[in-house]
Amino acid sequence: MTALLEVEGLVKHFVADRSVFGRPTAHVKAVDGVSFSVEAGKTLALVGESGCGKSTVSRLVLRLIEPDAGTVRFEGRDLLALDANQLRIFRRDAQIIFQDPYASLNPRMTVSQILTEPLALHDLVPPPRRRERVEELLRLVGLEPRFARRYPHEFSGGQRQRIAIARALAVEPKLIICDEPVSALDVSIRSQILNLLRDLQDRLGLAYIFVSHDLAVVKHIADRVAVMNLGTIVEIAEAQALFAAPTHPYSRALLSAIPVPKPRAKRSRIVLQGEMPSALRPPPGCRFHTRCPYAIERCRVEVPQLLADGTGHATACHRTAELPPPESIVPADGGFSPTLEKLVAAFSGGAEVPARAGVDIVGT
Ligand SMILES: Nc1ncnc2c1ncn2[C@@H]1O[C@H](COP(=O)(O)OP(=O)(O)O)[C@@H](O)[C@H]1O
Numbered sequence: 001m002t003a004l005l006e007v008e009g010l011v012k013h014f015v016a017d018r019s020v021f022g023r024p025t026a027h028v029k030a031v032d033g034v035s036f037s038v039e040a041g042k043t044l045a046l047v048g049e050s051g052c053g054k055s056t057v058s059r060l061v062l063r064l065i066e067p068d069a070g071t072v073r074f075e076g077r078d079l080l081a082l083d084a085n086q087l088r089i090f091r092r093d094a095q096i097i098f099q100d101p102y103a104s105l106n107p108r109m110t111v112s113q114i115l116t117e118p119l120a121l122h123d124l125v126p127p128p129r130r131r132e133r134v135e136e137l138l139r140l141v142g143l144e145p146r147f148a149r150r151y152p153h154e155f156s157g158g159q160r161q162r163i164a165i166a167r168a169l170a171v172e173p174k175l176i177i178c179d180e181p182v183s184a185l186d187v188s189i190r191s192q193i194l195n196l197l198r199d200l201q202d203r204l205g206l207a208y209i210f211v212s213h214d215l216a217v218v219k220h221i222a223d224r225v226a227v228m229n230l231g232t233i234v235e236i237a238e239a240q241a242l243f244a245a246p247t248h249p250y251s252r253a254l255l256s257a258i259p260v261p262k263p264r265a266k267r268s269r270i271v272l273q274g275e276m277p278s279a280l281r282p283p284p285g286c287r288f289h290t291r292c293p294y295a296i297e298r299c300r301v302e303v304p305q306l307l308a309d310g311t312g313h314a315t316a317c318h319r320t321a322e323l324p325p326p327e328s329i330v331p332a333d334g335g336f337s338p339t340l341e342k343l344v345a346a347f348s349g350g351a352e353v354p355a356r357a358g359v360d361i362v363g364t
């Protein structure tokens with residue numbers, strides 16, 4: 001079966017500095033050879049610290065920016081080969097919602113206008129039926145139809161995110177990229193939005209790419225998880241397998257910061273030493289070697305390839321076979337959070353602040 005979305009060898013370097021003659025003199029290696037696929041109706045989570053390239057991948061997948069190399073296939077078709085009209089049709093199939101719904105909703109438009117715009121743009125619903133469709137969309141995201149006459153500033157953050165979700169749903173997409181959709185929301189309403197997204201997926205058969213700096217948030221929504229570090233995927237696996245037994249030292253560190261669901265289970269937090277290197281000058285060899293507790297000489301010179309075991313669990317680490325099993329290194333602050341609410345509440349972190357988001361980075 002063909003995946004809904006297949007991404008192969010995606011590369012995007014941004015010019016960070018130019019000489020006085022305008023020649024590029026420095027590049028940010030934002031995305032540096034990323035491959036993954038997303039099945040219809042499933043969720044792939046992209047996880048990693050702020051600046052690792054998650055939003056750039058999202059924009060590349062939607063062809064909002066052009067890659068330097070690599071391919072993106074949607075339902076088997078090469079997105080980079082689409083002409084303007086085919087691209088317009090693709091934009092119906094794939095939508096994006098952002099961290100800050102307030103910034104993405106026009107403050108001068110009513111909710112009704114915001115939701116009618118895509119219907120008109122894609123000529124989806126005849127004008128006499130549009131009001132009905134707007135009300136249907138509002139109900140779908142748990143808002144009252146009478147809210148249609150209000151403006152974005154009249155809503156709470158959570159309600160605004162619901163409006164942004166309704167706008168994405170207006171065109172009946174097959175894929176929604178959710179770029180940090182709950183990171184700017186109060187802890188108390190994060191789980192409501194996550195539950196809404198899950199419910200909509202079940203009802204509408206949507207696929208998601210769920211982008212987050214916080215592994216705890218993706219735990220209850222992801223089918224597969226890809227962990228990113230400095231523009232590359234270091235581990236990708238079924239969510240269950242990754243949460244039960246993360247193989248890559250970076251994933252282990254991220255995971256060690258999540259409170260343990262069982263009250264009696266103990267595990268120690270792995271505190272990464274040193275600052276996250278800059279994407280301007282990623283370290284040679286394994287890009288994680290400057291912070292990895294298991295680094296050896298080989299790690300400083302040789303780039304590890306992302307290699308899959310027989311179960312589709314892939315890891316980019318020279319020492320996968322030699323590392324201690326995750327249980328023995330994971331375990332000690334013994335927090336617990338049996339429900340999603342509590343799990344999410346444990347991470348009160350504001351938007352994209354890595355130190356609060358999962359990994360304590362000593363020195364930043
Ligand atoms: N338009 C741009 N121009 C230059 N650098 C960029 C641009 N967009 C992103 N970057 C850089 O690319 C890297 C990855 O950014 P981003 O994809 O936003 O990461 P994330 O979403 O994981 O926080 C960062 O170093 C960021 O500063």
Ligand code: SF4
Pocket residue numbers: 248249250286287288289290292293294295296299304316317318319320
């Ligand atoms: S390749 Fe080396 S530095 Fe990189 S994660 Fe594995 S052990 Fe650590």
Ligand SMILES: [Mg+2]
Pocket residue numbers: 054055056179180
């Ligand atoms: Mg981002």
